[in-house]
Amino acid sequence: MTRRLADVSTSARLATPGEGLGQDELALAARNHGLPLEAMRYDITPPGLHYILTHYDIPHVPDDAAWRLTVNGRVRHPLSLSPAQLRTRPAVTTRVTLECAGNGRALLTPRPVSQPWLVEAVGTAEWTGVPLRLLLDEAGVASDAVDVVFTGADHGVERGVEQDYQRSLPLDIATGDEPEVLVAYAMNGQPLPPQHGSPLRLVVPGWYGMAHVKWLRDVTVVDTPFTGFQQSVAYRIRQGPEEAGEPVTRIAPRALLIPPGFPDFMSRTRVVAPGPVRLEGRAWSGRAPVTSVEVSTDSGATWHRAELEPDHGHRWAWRRWSRMWSPVPGTHVLSARAYDEAGNAQPLEQPWNRGGFANNLVQRVPVFCTDPTSR
Amino acid sequence: MTRRLADVSTSARLATPGEGLGQDELALAARNHGLPLEAMRYDITPPGLHYILTHYDIPHVPDDAAWRLTVNGRVRHPLSLSPAQLRTRPAVTTRVTLECAGNGRALLTPRPVSQPWLVEAVGTAEWTGVPLRLLLDEAGVASDAVDVVFTGADHGVERGVEQDYQRSLPLDIATGDEPEVLVAYAMNGQPLPPQHGSPLRLVVPGWYGMAHVKWLRDVTVVDTPFTGFQQSVAYRIRQGPEEAGEPVTRIAPRALLIPPGFPDFMSRTRVVAPGPVRLEGRAWSGRAPVTSVEVSTDSGATWHRAELEPDHGHRWAWRRWSRMWSPVPGTHVLSARAYDEAGNAQPLEQPWNRGGFANNLVQRVPVFCTDPTSR
Numbered sequence: 021m022t023r024r025l026a027d028v029s030t031s032a033r034l035a036t037p038g039e040g041l042g043q044d045e046l047a048l049a050a051r052n053h054g055l056p057l058e059a060m061r062y063d064i065t066p067p068g069l070h071y072i073l074t075h076y077d078i079p080h081v082p083d084d085a086a087w088r089l090t091v092n093g094r095v096r097h098p099l100s101l102s103p104a105q106l107r108t109r110p111a112v113t114t115r116v117t118l119e120c121a122g123n124g125r126a127l128l129t130p131r132p133v134s135q136p137w138l139v140e141a142v143g144t145a146e147w148t149g150v151p152l153r154l155l156l157d158e159a160g161v162a163s164d165a166v167d168v169v170f171t172g173a174d175h176g177v178e179r180g181v182e183q184d185y186q187r188s189l190p191l192d193i194a195t196g197d198e199p200e201v202l203v204a205y206a207m208n209g210q211p212l213p214p215q216h217g218s219p220l221r222l223v224v225p226g227w228y229g230m231a232h233v234k235w236l237r238d239v240t241v242v243d244t245p246f247t248g249f250q251q252s253v254a255y256r257i258r259q260g261p262e263e264a265g266e267p268v269t270r271i272a273p274r275a276l277l278i279p280p281g282f283p284d285f286m287s288r289t290r291v292v293a294p295g296p297v298r299l300e301g302r303a304w305s306g307r308a309p310v311t312s313v314e315v316s317t318d319s320g321a322t323w324h325r326a327e328l329e330p331d332h333g334h335r336w337a338w339r340r341w342s343r344m345w346s347p348v349p350g351t352h353v354l355s356a357r358a359y360d361e362a363g364n365a366q367p368l369e370q371p372w373n374r375g376g377f378a379n380n381l382v383q384r385v386p387v388f389c390t391d392p393t394s395r
Numbered sequence: 396m397t398r399r400l401a402d403v404s405t406s407a408r409l410a411t412p413g414e415g416l417g418q419d420e421l422a423l424a425a426r427n428h429g430l431p432l433e434a435m436r437y438d439i440t441p442p443g444l445h446y447i448l449t450h451y452d453i454p455h456v457p458d459d460a461a462w463r464l465t466v467n468g469r470v471r472h473p474l475s476l477s478p479a480q481l482r483t484r485p486a487v488t489t490r491v492t493l494e495c496a497g498n499g500r501a502l503l504t505p506r507p508v509s510q511p512w513l514v515e516a517v518g519t520a521e522w523t524g525v526p527l528r529l530l531l532d533e534a535g536v537a538s539d540a541v542d543v544v545f546t547g548a549d550h551g552v553e554r555g556v557e558q559d560y561q562r563s564l565p566l567d568i569a570t571g572d573e574p575e576v577l578v579a580y581a582m583n584g585q586p587l588p589p590q591h592g593s594p595l596r597l598v599v600p601g602w603y604g605m606a607h608v609k610w611l612r613d614v615t616v617v618d619t620p621f622t623g624f625q626q627s628v629a630y631r632i633r634q635g636p637e638e639a640g641e642p643v644t645r646i647a648p649r650a651l652l653i654p655p656g657f658p659d660f661m662s663r664t665r666v667v668a669p670g671p672v673r674l675e676g677r678a679w680s681g682r683a684p685v686t687s688v689e690v691s692t693d694s695g696a697t698w699h700r701a702e703l704e705p706d707h708g709h710r711w712a713w714r715r716w717s718r719m720w721s722p723v724p725g726t727h728v729l730s731a732r733a734y735d736e737a738g739n740a741q742p743l744e745q746p747w748n749r750g751g752f753a754n755n756l757v758q759r760v761p762v763f764c765t766d767p768t769s770r
Contacts, residue, residue: 040416041420044661048661053427056590070443285551388403
């Protein structure tokens, strides 16, 4: 029997060995969704195919004109701006690959019980908005400022804590220009869809999704480190529940294949015919530019360099890569592995953490190549 | 070891008692997605929030202008039409609530292992296109015609059968005008998004989703009943695997609540404060117009009539309903129940079938009402 607000939440827990997904995890998986991997064929992910993770409900915003973004706290000139006022300021458009911090969680053993992602929590869009550094400059940040706290309109309970979704950035990131953080009002040239934060959201190129606060209504500059739930309880890399852990920040390198051929409905196993097949996919890293992608077609036994397209000026977006493959009849497992300029590489065995964050294990795509002589 | 194409498919099966969802079900749940229930607040579901179920991959259509819709078989004048040619014909726009035939499957015991839906596989859009009956009229249907077969461009394997997705309609439905079947090229006034069948799809108002063939490339009139996989193997109501079963056709009545208050992240339990709360939701039936909706706030012990909005001329779309509620502190379970003009009502216990189709069990929404005196 629920007697207190805290009782509506279950404790963070790990699945027991062999435990399948429960209805709580399914309720999240049915609401939220990943990118169907074949949609990596588009440079810009079409609306509705970009991954979505909503912690609580999508807020009801009946009238964009009534929305206000406030800039408060340790500033000399607090601001209160409508979306229309933001749109009169100098605009920047940046192509950004966004990935959920929990991508890959459902592949971990033991599995942290939360939104269950395999590998598909990713998408790329062009975000248009006002650089946050210009707004903070206009407001005049006090010299004792440490963190900048962002509050969304989405409201809920999480592990007993009633909250508006809130995250912070260190001042140097919030006012930096590499990446340039945006207060965005458009996605792919259109007003933000409700599920992507309409009318305003934060975009922090190169960082995992939890930093890109949706339905943004307040920016508060503070003089002590922010310790809100989503900063100090959730989104930490830790082994045990009592550890303080390390914050989740920038996206680790990852390459994904567009699964070749066609699928089986239920097993999703891919089917190809013998002969040349162009393997292609995308690779990205928020930590440093991707320098190379390797492909294996023999379950990781051998690796071969893929052809990597230049970034075409889009540092914060995924890059296309490809390599030809000539399968013979039988079963194969395909993988791709990204490396970045800072020396980061995707692991062949996934280091585990309790929240299931920042995973970037190499993908495995089982493929069956048909035998034309035996059909 | 996979040796034949048939081996890439697993057999249809039921989950064992207490068996959680497997990675195969999760792979479907992560690709496809339902409607976040709070999005029932919109008469027309915004793009990206409408439910999606793709059997295989979303086909790659690099050039809409090269697409052809052929009308073949038992017709006097076969047609081959580009999307542009279709757009020059008289257009009809119909508001349609679409629901997946497998909605509710994951709530069954035992659970059929397939795309796992709870209750959210629904959405409402305005579809614009050419009435199918006019195209069939133009082609001149032969007098011995029985069924009309629709072929999509999505290709895959299902239970060992390699196939393009194909479904048929009886001739009288295909040429009828109640409902009027459309070959649609626009959704909510925009070209179809890739995941909704770009450039052309079938829309069969009142029927479950499996009839609305996406990426439609061929219409063939046949003089014997169509027995393709999706018609005679899948989408049948049967108790045992050997039964022929009954075909899945029109949508059974259903009412869903917009969950009130705000949610817990993981349990999705709702939290409200004491005092008046407007309960609202949507109700629809493809079998006959909805005549009434009842609401229970005490776990189904008592039921009370909700206020049902008129259909505003949209026979094939969901209708809004509402009822005030004044919760007291403690736990409550909310339900809604729709009735239609043909005497169909939602069941309080779900009749079971092996494929998990055409479920319409009344929804249960657990709500915790806080106690202001004890916080």
